[in-house]
Amino acid sequence: MRLEARKRSRQHYTASTLKRDQMGRALLQPDAERAPWGLRWRAGFTLLEILIAMAILALVVSSLYGAYSGTLETTEMVESARDVDQAARLALMQMADDFSSLYYRKAEGENESSPFHFQGGMEAEGEGGTVVEFASTAHLGFDVSFPSLRINRVSYVLEKQEDNQRYYRLVRTELPFVDLSGEREGTAVELADTVESLTLTYLNEDGETLSQWDSKAEGTEGLLPRLVHIRLQLAGEQARLFATTVAIQSQGEEGS
Numbered sequence: 001m002r003l004e005a006r007k008r009s010r011q012h013y014t015a016s017t018l019k020r021d022q023m024g025r026a027l028l029q030p031d032a033e034r035a036p037w038g039l040r041w042r043a044g045f046t047l048l049e050i051l052i053a054m055a056i057l058a059l060v061v062s063s064l065y066g067a068y069s070g071t072l073e074t075t076e077m078v079e080s081a082r083d084v085d086q087a088a089r090l091a092l093m094q095m096a097d098d099f100s101s102l103y104y105r106k107a108e109g110e111n112e113s114s115p116f117h118f119q120g121g122m123e124a125e126g127e128g129g130t131v132v133e134f135a136s137t138a139h140l141g142f143d144v145s146f147p148s149l150r151i152n153r154v155s156y157v158l159e160k161q162e163d164n165q166r167y168y169r170l171v172r173t174e175l176p177f178v179d180l181s182g183e184r185e186g187t188a189v190e191l192a193d194t195v196e197s198l199t200l201t202y203l204n205e206d207g208e209t210l211s212q213w214d215s216k217a218e219g220t221e222g223l224l225p226r227l228v229h230i231r232l233q234l235a236g237e238q239a240r241l242f243a244t245t246v247a248i249q250s251q252g253e254e255g256s
Helices: 002-028 037-042 047-100
Strands: 128-136 152-160 168-176 187-203 227-234 240-247
Touching (some): 047 168, 152 187
Antiparallel strands (some): 187 227, 227 240
16 A cells, blocks of 8 residues: 555656746747647738838828928028128128228319229120229229228129029229229129119219219219119028118319
């Protein structure tokens, strides 16, 4: 009896040990292997789930791209407007400096080619042309070896662009007087390249506004305008109009 009891106890211990070993190996196996055969297909992502994730990702990417492209477009518009403002500001500052430094001397027998001749309001149609010419002590100062106080023949010219016939280039030319400074070369500097129009109007001593002024013409002979009003229109995303008014206080002397 004892022998049979020991045998049964040993068999029970062996079966329990085998069962624990099987359970331990099952816990170490992947879920797919431990799962019943009928449920193994549920592991991982289905094709529908992947498609839904891809659709959500496409929506997020398209939204981010739209916001990014909108930011770039706004930045380009701001930079374009800034460039237009800067070009207009520099052009008007240069014109105001030239007019403020205007030099005029009336001399007997002065002819149309006199370097002191003030002429403004000339037409600049077709291929463009000179808008205004006068003498001024202002200069760009590229030649540092020459005294800063000199008299130049300053001209503002509108030139048609070759690649875009709609706009003009605004060019400032400067030519030192031959009789005062010796024979020297002139300089030309482009102030703006998208000019739609440049209009100058002149105010006389009686308060009348004139579209043209000629220091050799009847009614304005030997005279200079009191004020010059400048209107400069530049092209950009939208046409921009800039304006300023300059008081004329000429330097010079009466000649005989």
